[in-house]
Amino acid sequence: MAPQRQAYLYGIGAVLLWSTVATAFKLSLRYLDTLQLLLYSCLSSILVMLGILAVQGKLSAIWPLLKTDYRRWLLLGLLNPFGYYLILFQAYDLLPAQQAQPLNYTWGITLALLSIPLLGQRISRWEIIACLISYLGVVVIATRGDLLALQFDSPLGVALALVSTVIWALYWILNTKNQHDPVVSLLLCFCFSLPFILATTLIFSSVVVSDWRGLAGAFYVGVFEMGFAFVLWLSAMKRATNTAKVSNLIFLSPFLSLYLIATFVGESIHPATYAGLLLILAGVVLQSRLGGAKAG
Template sequence: MPTLFALVAILLWSTLALLGSQLTHLPPFLVLGIALGVSGLVSFFWPKAWQIPWKTLAVGVGGIFGYHFLYFRAFALAPAVEANLINYLWPLLIVLLSPLVLPGMRLHWRHAWGALFGLTGAALIITGGQWSLQARYLPGYLLAGAAALTWALYSLLSRRLSPFPTAAVTAFCAAGSLLALAFHLASGGSLTALATLPFHDWLLLLLVGTGPMGAAFFFWDAALKKGDPRTIGALAYLTPLLSTLNLALWAGQRLTWVHGAALVLIVTGAVVGSWPARPSLSREPAARQPSTPP
């Protein structure tokens, strides 16, 4: 069941690029504020959502808002291809940091190899096999890396914290929405454009807020609380692959051999990373059979 929850979250996240590509004419933090506001609105009708410790709320808001804040700032300071590639270190970081954050977790070779296969496949999809890092974009690269680390830590700490209901995710979204709108206004934006937004834009914002920036967070929270983060981290590399397939199906993006190679790598990584461990053989000697009398 946790794997299924993770796959549902991944499927929802794979629609974000398609939906977001039609909202690029709007300021990113305005989109983020409205989308998180849609998903966070439920918290005001769900009292249990706010009945959580301050530490839990801080981790939740820091994860959801903090990740997107760093993500958008990275894209403003560095080329999209390289920033997105560095951002997709977060599934690998989930795998590598699991033993450090979660007591009792051990890193096995299959988890590390699965994440590395997935990262290689994601790199092919994002870059098309061509990319270069330039020193002048270092601040953007660092912010993209910080975004990846933020989401990885949020995903792991949500399991390390005292148990809290998944309903609390709506409170994380509500608080994140207010912070996103505050940053939009503080950076010179306004809310007057909302009055003139066409119905099509509002529909897209509603879809983003209920899907990739809404329900996906709930499924991800449930998956990480009950599942193996090392396996889920390897599966997460399906996100850029499915996102590209969505763009190919609905937005006319052309698929190439690079995407085919990435498909093989990501699927291989998902299989290797989720491969069940062989049961350990007992070292105790087998019980002797009673000797039969002559």
């Protein structure tokens, strides 16, 4: 099979998995609190990544990489999964999934904005316009289209969803010079984060889960959202002869996700959600095209 065709198949697999996670978050949070969901999904993801590395014959790469700079893995682990997923799960707990999921897609815009002070990059007038288009989409979704009233279902939930994009963007900025195996790197981040997640859960929640459906949901999130989807996407990028075409597959995910939210979570998708999502994606696409042209 041609490499580009393989890349498409891996990319589609990752997109399909990512499309299910908003639904998985909301369903899991019916039986778990945010800390319990984070703890058990993190544990599941660690086991999956260990299994993947065992199959790839890369377990021996863990210890040498661990010794290189453990402070780096500690910092990255505090950002992701500890900070990012804890705040994101809380946003999903406060907001309808149809609002939280599109808001999370603004991380690409946040990344562009943070690259200005942290990486010394410049931003053009059109890139600023692209950012404003995306954040207009945020306001449309958060207010359900009533822009003049500016009444939010949950101001805290919206704020947390946007803060999660800042943490996720910071995580990727700090990873810009990371040349190590990405699965090993991610595993170390999760392992360093686990003690903090466990301690926080013991203090503010409980490790005891009364309903098996909560554990099943956490297992699904850890295995597929934090584990296999990440590996599939890396495989797609590695095999792609045209990465731009494969990367465009990611824009299918939010629309598939809204369908699953309506079907399984039972939310009636508000027209403003579609309008806001289109604005967000338009801004992201415009910014990425301008950024790519400028980099070229």
